[in-house]
Amino acid sequence: MKYLTEYRNAGVVHEYLDELHRTTTRPWTIMEICGGQTHSLVKNGILDLLPKVITMVHGPGCPVCVTPLGIINEAIYLAENEGGILCSFGDMLRVPGSKKSLLEAKAKGADVRILYSPLEAVKLAQEHPERQVVFFAVGFETTAPANALSVVQAKLLGVKNYSILASHVLVPPAMEAILSDPENVIDAFLAAGHVCTIMGTEEYFPVVEKYQVPIVITGFEPVDLLQGILMAVRQLEKGEAKLENQYARVVQREGNLLAQQTIGKVFEVADRDWRGIGTIPMSGYEVNESYAEFDARRRFNLHLQAVAENKECIAGTIMKGLQKPFDCPNFGTKCTPEHPLGAPMVSSEGACAAYFHFARAAAT
Amino acid sequence: MPQLDFDVITLGHGSGGLLTHRLLEAGVFKLFGNEYLDEQHDGALLDITGKVAFSTDSFVVSPIFFPGGNIGSLAVHGTVNDLAMCGAIPQYLSLGFILEEGLSMADFWEILVSIRHAADLSGVKIVTGDTKVVDKGKGDQVFINTTGIGSLHPSANIHTSRIQPGDKIIVSGEVATHGMAIVSVRQGLEFETDLLSDSTYLNFLVNKLLDKFGRDIHFLRDPTRGGVATNLNEIAKKSGLGIHLQQALIPVNEQVEGACEMLGLDPLYVANEGIFIAIVSPDVAEETVEVLRQDEKGKFAAIIGEVAATNPGQVVLSSRIGGRRVVGMLPGEQLPRIC
Missing domain, CATH: 3.30.1330.10 (PurM-like, N-terminal domain)
Known part of the structure; x- marks a missing residue:
């Protein structure tokens, strides 16, 4: 496949690895923001091939993992009550709420549907005018345009029985939260390529400036990741802090303007609670006033309840990079993909799931 | 009618x-x-x-x-x-x-x-x-x-107990084709492709192998639900041996691979209906692939790995770039991802 096989070429990978081994003289800790990058690193066995002194820390870029327990409970409530159809991306279904997951609610008779696109949910609402159709709009800046578009379309088509339960989070504020944490150990970031495809690169300059931290916008294939790591290490070794774009074949400086406009039409930036991390100011999107009627929270009068997390789950410290999944006493014993204590064990982008599925050969 | x-x-x-x-x-x-x-x-x-x-x-x-x-x-x-x-x-x-x-x-x-x-x-x-x-x-x-x-079949002796370290693992065709053909037309997931399910009867092809190689065919399995990965895990656990796969050798149709990439599915876990896994003595492995490839239903047959005494009960995959990882059983259904 064009643009995939070239970036999975074993020869090229080893050239980058050799260069990385030559370049690295000191220990560095680098965080890859996106869970897709984490999975690629683990799935391809890259972590074991890196110089021993480079520590990769798996960031909070797993939308499923950072969606607060309260919102998952709201989604389950909507699926079980109000006689509606709750539509969701597949990832969210196995994540445990306070009492159960959406998958368990579905097994008990709730109408929960897995969709790939929120526009399908609008279509579903048109086909079932007598029922309320709610789309569980989860994600970073990447999924926000399509979710916003579904609302714009519903308004245009006069679809009255469609709404979204928004749980959108933003990358730059999360990076700032990590960097300003007194326990921070991160020397450099690999920023999430797909997020930057939408938002462009500009918003990372202030972070680089303020914290003097190298940020390399990076893709997801083995060669992408190794290039990104090498670019970060070169900066660190020289004592530089710049914004660089490894993923230039996809990411442009201004991003996708049309997508940004669509986001701006429907959403406004607001404070947001991150599961396992806490509240980060101005780090999420809420449905704005002009589209209030499509906001499931307002339509069904939901009031987000702060809910106590399972104390046995260390997801928060894992996402801040302070601990690794293997450090958790419950990893693989009390917490497995079938019986998860927390979201990172079940999301396809979760660090614990990546370690559980792919990394045990290295550990044993 | x-x-x-x-x-x-x-x-x-x-x-x-x-x-x-x-x-x-x-x-x-x-x-x-x-x-x-x-x-x-x-x-x-x-x-x-x-x-x-x-x-x-x-x-x-x-x-x-x-x-x-x-x-x-x-x-x-x-x-x-x-x-x-x-x-x-x-x-x-x-x-x-x-x-x-x-x-x-x-x-x-x-x-x-x-x-x-x-x-x-x-x-x-x-x-x-x-x-x-x-x-x-x-x-x-x-x-x-x-x-x-x-x-x-008079020459058949198919049992997990006959699987030995050194045996070669063969798939008779491209993996994941059937499952992805179904997914491509499922409500809510429709995407444009001309993928066809490879669902077919494999009995004559298996017969041909048994006629020719008899007891050197140690084990056979059609990797339907749970795909190649889950079925090989079952075999690894039952036989108490390790199964070592080479990702680069596993045949996957380009469209199927593309669709899996897009949807976030791993072809190793996608259901099959038109292929089988054969675990055979190393002495006849190359020849088995040749015989399979002479048949339309086996034209993409390939050796994808081997059985070993190391990593008992596990399936271990060497990635295209040389890293190694364990390929576990599928927990529940494979769910499409967010982004």
Whole structure:
């Protein structure tokens, strides 16, 4: 496949690895923001091939993992009550709420549907005018345009029985939260390529400036990741802090303007609670006033309840990079993909799931 | 299509009364007629001597018609292949229907014709059967159960206990094609592709291997649900040996790989219906692949790894770039990802 096989070429990978081994003289800790990058690193066995002194820390870029327990409970409530159809991306279904997951609610008779696109949910609402159709709009800046578009379309088509339960989070504020944490150990970031495809690169300059931290916008294939790591290490070794774009074949400086406009039409930036991390100011999107009627929270009068997390789950410290999944006493014993204590064990982008599925050969 | 009074299945068609009688007479018996079925007895009386294999499978695929096949052809292939994997020559099938009230008669007929066609091609006879109808909403159009019997091939000795370190692992064709053809037409997930399911009968191909290599074929498995990864995990656990795969050697159709990339699915966990895994003695491995490749159904056959005493009970994959990882069992269903 064009643009995939070239970036999975074993020869090229080893050239980058050799260069990385030559370049690295000191220990560095680098965080890859996106869970897709984490999975690629683990799935391809890259972590074991890196110089021993480079520590990769798996960031909070797993939308499923950072969606607060309260919102998952709201989604389950909507699926079980109000006689509606709750539509969701597949990832969210196995994540445990306070009492159960959406998958368990579905097994008990709730109408929960897995969709790939929120526009399908609008279509579903048109086909079932007598029922309320709610789309569980989860994600970073990447999924926000399509979710916003579904609302714009519903308004245009006069679809009255469609709404979204928004749980959108933003990358730059999360990076700032990590960097300003007194326990921070991160020397450099690999920023999430797909997020930057939408938002462009500009918003990372202030972070680089303020914290003097190298940020390399990076893709997801083995060669992408190794290039990104090498670019970060070169900066660190020289004592530089710049914004660089490894993923230039996809990411442009201004991003996708049309997508940004669509986001701006429907959403406004607001404070947001991150599961396992806490509240980060101005780090999420809420449905704005002009589209209030499509906001499931307002339509069904939901009031987000702060809910106590399972104390046995260390997801928060894992996402801040302070601990690794293997450090958790419950990893693989009390917490497995079938019986998860927390979201990172079940999301396809979760660090614990990546370690559980792919990394045990290295550990044993 | 015969005249059947109604254009949909009604509860009456499962009542055992006149409507059932007419449906069976005009539809089933006429279409599948053979010396066993024509008896119209409560069961079939069969002449079989020696060791037999016996297998059953239920089919609930949605949608019931998919690119490259339908639930009817699948129901024949599934059980025929299960028997073949035991080292048997499939001979007789039973055919049980659970129909949902309201199923279109034209769809039912099309399914019946596919069953006949698949049975003829794979050399099996439908010798007994059953039809029930459930209320609308209690089923999903049509569910089928087939059970099959076949005599064991004289040279077959297929058992996990025969798997040895050093044995080679062969797949007879490209993985994940059937599952992705189904996913491509599922509601909510439709995407444009010309992928066809590779669902087919594999018994003659397996026969050819048993004729030629006999006891050097140590184990056979059709990796249906859970895909190649889950099935190899079962084999690793049962045999107490390690299975080592080379990602670069696993044949995957380019469109299938692209669709898996897009949807966030791993082809190793996607269901198959038109391929099998053979675990064979290293002495005959290359030749086995050659024999498979001479057949249309085996043209993409490849050695994808080998059995070892290391990593007992585990499947370990060497990635294209040389990293290693464990390939676990699929927990529940593979769910599409967010981004």
